[in-house]
Amino acid sequence: MSLKHAILVMLDQKPHSGYDLLQQFKESVGYFWNAKHQQIYRQLKILHDEELIAFQSEIQSGKPDKKIYAITQQGKDELLRWLKEPVATNKINDALLVKIYGADSAPIEDIASEIERHIEIHQNTLNYLLALEKKYLSLSSNEQLNFRYPYLTLRRGILGEEAWLRWAEEATQLFKK
Amino acid sequence: MSLKHAILVMLDQKPHSGYDLLQQFKESVGYFWNAKHQQIYRQLKILHDEELIAFQSEIQSGKPDKKIYAITQQGKDELLRWLKEPVATNKINDALLVKIYGADSAPIEDIASEIERHIEIHQNTLNYLLALEKKYLSLSSNEQLNFRYPYLTLRRGILGEEAWLRWAEEATQLFKK
DNA sequence: GATTAATATGCAACAAATTGCATATGGAGT
DNA sequence: ACTCCATATGCAATTTGTTGCATATTAATC
Known part of the structure; x- marks a missing residue:
């Protein structure tokens, strides 16, 4: 596409x-x-x-x-x-959420450990993105201006990953019980 | 897949x-x-x-x-x-962010109005998901238990859309200047 | 009376993405 | 010496997803 x-x-x-x-x-x-x-x-x-x-x-x-x-x-x-030209909004196909939707049909530990695994991946991604942000913020304001749009996409990444991890807290709460 | x-x-x-x-x-x-x-x-x-x-x-x-x-x-x-079986994390391909990354190459108004358009769509999605949540929260605690996993995926949707809209505020700030 | 929307299913052609295989070099580690 | 990793590119087969077309009925709207 x-x-x-x-x-x-x-x-x-x-x-x-x-x-x-x-x-x-x-x-x-x-x-x-x-x-x-x-x-x-x-x-x-x-x-x-x-x-x-x-x-x-x-x-x-x-x-x-x-x-x-x-x-x-x-x-x-x-x-x-x-x-x-206008672009279509993102089509979301998230297999992890399919699994969680069907979590009744599987051993709870399997789903729980799967979530753990994904938390680690998302945490690593977030750390990586935060490091990129730090690098950006250390630039001169002139250089920052040049990268303002790429930086905006980086912000999307950071906010997205943070939201994912907040959700994962709710998820682990549910699976602990 | x-x-x-x-x-x-x-x-x-x-x-x-x-x-x-x-x-x-x-x-x-x-x-x-x-x-x-x-x-x-x-x-x-x-x-x-x-x-x-x-x-x-x-x-x-x-x-x-x-x-x-x-x-x-x-x-x-x-x-x-x-x-x-473990599932791979989501592959993200977001055309809107591609546009923003390349925003230097296009008239700023076009990008700004595109973001406006997407805000409306995401706001509608969020409203819809919040209505579903309201319905869930009005169920008896017994019924809630039956739908706890679908509800968790709904929470993902809500947190995801909220994060998207918070990001969009940063974006509109940038495009106003 | 005619059109449109909702219900309900499907084939065929095409486009996009994944998986498997293949080649070639140089540097670093064991 | 041998292996692995990073660099650097690509073909072929298969799977997955999109677009266009097709059909059939009922209820509602104009």
């Missing part, structure tokens, strides 16, 4: 290789977009065929060659078109 | 037709699972072929016939197996 546009947004900021994009999806922007490397490379090929992006091969000593992709004017046009 | 198991969970509570399931996905459990009718009917066919569910046709005066699906013993076994 809009992996295409997620990539265009990234490339509009600065050129990236497929591997770079993968790292971004795994690290900084992973809170709001995720994709596997196979999907990224395939999409890059499609975007290149559509002439929305272009690349230059970068020969690296040691490591394999990198293809550095940059957005073209046509790509910028397409991005602008998409940015102006 | 687990539309299959979402359906099994629902059918384990009580028999449903495909149309019933669709309504559930659109209404009560829509906060954590969504599917289109075509996908549901196809999955029901697959589950029936796998003998995880069985159905009885119900002749209705006026309306077309209904196929009422119920879970089989094999289905229950499969559900239990899945419930015991």
Whole structure:
């Protein structure tokens, strides 16, 4: 759907290789977009065929060659078109909540330990995001201005994870009884 | 992946037709699972072929016939197996955040009005979920006990939407300037 | 009388995402 | 020497999800 546009947004900021994009999806922007490397490379090929992006091969000593992709004017046009268009709200499909909804049908300990496991993951994510926030807050106010929109998405991540963990407290309360 | 198991969970509570399931996905459990009718009917066919569910046709005066699906013993076994197995945390792909991340590239008013639009949708969702909560809280404590797990998923929805709206306040602050 | 909404189900084509496999190099650790 | 990890890219098959189309009835609205 809009992996295409997620990539265009990234490339509009600065050129990236497929591997770079993968790292971004795994690290900084992973809170709001995720994709596997196979999907990224395939999409890059499609975007290149559509002439929305272009690349230059970068020969690296040691490591394999990198293809550095940059957005073209046509790509910028397409991005602008998409940015102006309304997007649908997020479709939520949360398997953990499916499990909890059906918790009557399973041993309670299994569900409880599953929640424990997820709490740990979410706590780690939150810590990571808070560290990113700290880094942002230590920037000069001029630099902060440059990153205000990415920072806003980071805030979404932080508020989202905090809310998740508050919910998890309610959940563990229920499963303790 | 687990539309299959979402359906099994629902059918384990009580028999449903495909149309019933669709309504559930659109209404009560829509906060954590969504599917289109075509996908549901196809999955029901697959589950029936796998003998995880069985159905009885119900002749209705006026309306077309209904196929009422119920879970089989094999289905229950499969559900239990899945419930015991760890599930991956949610993959998040949020197009609105992609837009905001790339907000530098678009007219600020377009992004701002898009956020306004989403606020309205999330506010409506929250109101709907709060109404469901009110209904739950008016039940006798005995009935509440029966619905404690579905209620926990409802709490997730409420806390999630509240957090989203708090974030949106930060967002509108930023876009006002 | 004609249209629209709600109920009820489904096929077919297409798009998107996942899983499995495959290749290649260099550096670090055992 | 051997293995593992990070870097770097990609094809093919399968599964999952979306979009378009199709059908049939009743009740309500215009």
